[in-house]
Structure formats: C-alpha cells, structure tokens
C-alpha cells in the first residue's frame with residue numbers, strides 16, 4: 001500500500017512539472033493575416049497567454065471588442081514578424097478584433113481554472 005502511495009505521488013509531481021497548463025504558463029498561438037485571425041476561435045484557461053504573430057502584408061492590430069475589462073489594444077503594424085502577447089486573467093468570452101478590419105474576429109473563451 002505504501003509503495004502505491006509513493007508511485008501516485010511521483011506521478012502527480014511529474015504531471016504538474018511537465019504539464020504547462022498546470023503550471024499556468026501555457027501560450028497559444030494565433031496568426032494575424034490579411035484579413036483574418038487563425039484560428040478564429042480558441043479556448044484557453046485563465047492566466048494562460050495568447051501570442052499573436054503577424055503573417056500578412058497589410059496593417060493590423062489586436063483589440064478587445066467585447067469581454068471582461070480591461071480594454072487592451074496592441075500597436076498597429078504592417079508586414080509580418082511582429083508579435084503581441086497577452087495574458088488573460090479573467091474568465092469569460094472575448095471578441096477580439098482589428099481596428100482597421102471589422103470582419104476580423106477571434107472568439108476567445110477563457111475558462112476558469114479548477115483548483
């Protein structure tokens with residue numbers, strides 16, 4: 001019985017150390033293209049990050065259109081290679097857009113972390 005408990009404890013520690021979600025450091029990637037977000041819907045856990053990477057040629061930015069406060073807005077940049085990373089601390093449903101292109105939408109769901 002004691003051996004089983006030790007094995008479970010070792011497995012649990014290994015899971016927490018190796019699982020970035022458990023550590024609260026997961027980052028999901030979203031491309032910012034002409035004129036789209038890819039993917040255009042995404043679910044993450046609270047305190048995880050989204051890294052936006054510009055992959056097109058035209059000018060875009062990343063803004064919070066709807067969802068929990070505070071408002072946020074990236075720089076507006078043309079060309080590829082720029083990145084903007086944001087940590088989402090508040091659970092809820094966000095609509096993220098581009099100030100210049102009304103049709104660009106990313107539907108982001110931030111799930112509450114279970115403790």
Ligand SMILES: [Cu+2]
Nearest residue numbers: 060098100101
């Ligand atoms: Cu745009």
